[in-house]
Amino acid sequence: MEITVKVRRVPEQEGASRSVVGAESSGEMAGAAQPRTGKARTSTAPGYWQTYHMEAKPTDRILDVLMALKSEQDGTLTFRRSCGHGICGSDAIRINGKNRLACKTLVKDLGPGRAITLEPLKGLPVVKDLVVDMEPFLAAYRSVLPYLIADTSTTPTTERLQSPQEHARFEKTTKCILCAACTTSCPVLWTNPDYTGPMAMVNAHRFVFDSRDVAAEERFAALSDGEGVWRCRTTFNCTEACPRDIPITEVIGELKRAMIAQAL
Amino acid sequence: MKDAETRGGDPTTPAKTTTLSKLGLGGTLYRGSWGQWSWLLHRITGAAVFIFLLLHILDVATIRISPGAFNAVMGIYRHPVMGLGEAVLVAAVVLHALNGVRIIIVDAWSQGAKYHKHLLVGVVVVFLILMAGFLPVHLGNTFGWR
Amino acid sequence: MIPRRDPAKRAVVVPQRAELTSWVIMRVTGALLIVLVGGHLAINLMTGHGVHSVDFAFVSGKWASPFWQVWDLLLLLAGLGHGANGMRTVINDYVRGDRARLTWKLVMGVVVAILVALGSLVIFTHDPCPHGAPADLLPSFCG
Numbered sequence: 027m028e029i030t031v032k033v034r035r036v037p038e039q040e041g042a043s044r045s046v047v048g049a050e051s052s053g054e055m056a057g058a059a060q061p062r063t064g065k066a067r068t069s070t071a072p073g074y075w076q077t078y079h080m081e082a083k084p085t086d087r088i089l090d091v092l093m094a095l096k097s098e099q100d101g102t103l104t105f106r107r108s109c110g111h112g113i114c115g116s117d118a119i120r121i122n123g124k125n126r127l128a129c130k131t132l133v134k135d136l137g138p139g140r141a142i143t144l145e146p147l148k149g150l151p152v153v154k155d156l157v158v159d160m161e162p163f164l165a166a167y168r169s170v171l172p173y174l175i176a177d178t179s180t181t182p183t184t185e186r187l188q189s190p191q192e193h194a195r196f197e198k199t200t201k202c203i204l205c206a207a208c209t210t211s212c213p214v215l216w217t218n219p220d221y222t223g224p225m226a227m228v229n230a231h232r233f234v235f236d237s238r239d240v241a242a243e244e245r246f247a248a249l250s251d252g253e254g255v256w257r258c259r260t261t262f263n264c265t266e267a268c269p270r271d272i273p274i275t276e277v278i279g280e281l282k283r284a285m286i287a288q289a290l
Numbered sequence: 291m292k293d294a295e296t297r298g299g300d301p302t303t304p305a306k307t308t309t310l311s312k313l314g315l316g317g318t319l320y321r322g323s324w325g326q327w328s329w330l331l332h333r334i335t336g337a338a339v340f341i342f343l344l345l346h347i348l349d350v351a352t353i354r355i356s357p358g359a360f361n362a363v364m365g366i367y368r369h370p371v372m373g374l375g376e377a378v379l380v381a382a383v384v385l386h387a388l389n390g391v392r393i394i395i396v397d398a399w400s401q402g403a404k405y406h407k408h409l410l411v412g413v414v415v416v417f418l419i420l421m422a423g424f425l426p427v428h429l430g431n432t433f434g435w436r
Numbered sequence: 437m438i439p440r441r442d443p444a445k446r447a448v449v450v451p452q453r454a455e456l457t458s459w460v461i462m463r464v465t466g467a468l469l470i471v472l473v474g475g476h477l478a479i480n481l482m483t484g485h486g487v488h489s490v491d492f493a494f495v496s497g498k499w500a501s502p503f504w505q506v507w508d509l510l511l512l513l514a515g516l517g518h519g520a521n522g523m524r525t526v527i528n529d530y531v532r533g534d535r536a537r538l539t540w541k542l543v544m545g546v547v548v549a550i551l552v553a554l555g556s557l558v559i560f561t562h563d564p565c566p567h568g569a570p571a572d573l574l575p576s577f578c579g
Contacts, residue, residue: 394467
């Protein structure tokens with residue numbers, strides 16, 4: 027069947043002048059970056075809509091559509107992809123206004139007869155076309171110490187045992203693939219680039235509620251400042267966007283309740 | 291077969307400034323669901339009621355001038371247009387309050403996030419019930435039916 | 437791009453638990469306001485002829501009782517507190533530039549402080565029987 031695909035094209039941005047789709051951006055194309063504390067900026071991200079027509083099957087993935095467009099119509103079209111089956115998280119983009127994985131979204135999922143609109147994720151600097159700079163996202167991830175910190179005060183004599191019940195406590199948050207769909211769907215992030223964001227909180231939860239971990243307090247400290255969990259407005263966009271069905275708002279709520287209990 | 295149309299001008303022309311982009315809301319609309327819209331409505335009703343509150347404290351403060359002055363200010367509230375405005379205000383307050391209760395439940399109850407859409411339905415239902423109780427009385431007073 | 441800000445370079449230094457405190461205050465004042473505003477609307481708009489019955493005599497009658505004075509004071513404090521804290525978040529979200537944000541918040545803070553003072557004054561120094569006022573506007577207990 028014939029489909030129409032509208033893609034947001036953004037010319038390649040050098041680091042300092044990268045603009046953020048959906049937020050303000052540097053007015054000068056080639057000027058220095060303006061931090062959040064700077065003067066008001068004057069334009070949205072530079073770019074334009076490009077419309078393509080092509081043949082596709084209803085069971086084609088949007089990733090297949092992009093690959094076909096790139097190889098047959100426009101080799102300059104730029105996007106990220108890797109495994110192509112929903113596990114690496116590389117191809118999260120905005121499809122018809124919602125964050126989804128391109129490799130897990132089928133043409134038939136998007137309603138017949140509508141143009142398919144593809145845009146880069148909102149709230150992160152755009153590098154080119156559908157590729158965004160993941161560094162701010164990953165910086166937030168690192169800030170919550172996303173690795174097991176076990177008790178090393180004594181030399182262990184047995185394994186660190188964990189019962190199935192203890193594992194179940196955090197099992198849902200082990201599923202994160204760092205695709206950024208959740209964090210870039212959050213209205214808080216769009217207006218506050220410093221917001222820690224849902225993904226970092228999910229990965230904090232994964233360790234905080236792991237019975238083998240002892241560094242919950244350090245992570246709570248990272249999450250309790252002005253840009254941490256208390257900024258969450260329970261908008262639920264993250265839960266809807268997550269391709270791994272992690273109940274993110276619920277997870278953030280568990281963190282909040284644990285932090286209040288600890289504060290008391 | 292190459293068949294591409296370019297719309298919106300060449301890449302060196304930035305898109306025009308909009309108020310939305312100044313608010314950090316530029317670009318296309320994110321198609322979020324009930325959670326997103328209920329948050330936005332909560333924010334809008336909250337800001338609107340706050341602005342009203344600032345004016346309301348001032349108008350009640352006129353009671354310090356004289357009984358006549360205060361009654362004159364209250365007279366403004368009796369105008370039918372103000373009566374309708376009050377109905378909108380009460381609707382905003384009730385919606386904000388009920389959604390606020392929903393938010394408290396989502397925060398405090400471990401199952402709250404799971405049932406947030408059900409809670410939203412509850413908010414709408416209770417809102418309609420309360421407005422059904424309030425509007426006949428209030429509009430009756432406004433338009434002199436009572 | 438908008439780089440992550442160094443917390444050490446904030447325009448104003450805030451304590452670590454400020455955001456948590458704000459979060460809790462919103463819920464506490466919010467719950468309180470359900471009762472305070474609900475009662476306020478019920479008594480003022482749903483009794484008698486609603487707002488048409490609200491005049492100098494009506495308010496004087498209410499404020500003759502410490503119950504309503506305290507109620508209205510709590511309403512004033514909780515309402516302005518809840519609203520101002522909410523608007524603080526809104527200002528933080530939409531106003532760009534550290535100085536502009538601080539200015540908006542300071543102005544709002546000053547306005548709220550003035551209204552708290554004014555409102556408290558109005559409630560607690562209210563004279564229900566002022567000299568020279570027409571008797572038909574006054575509450576019945578002025579005799």
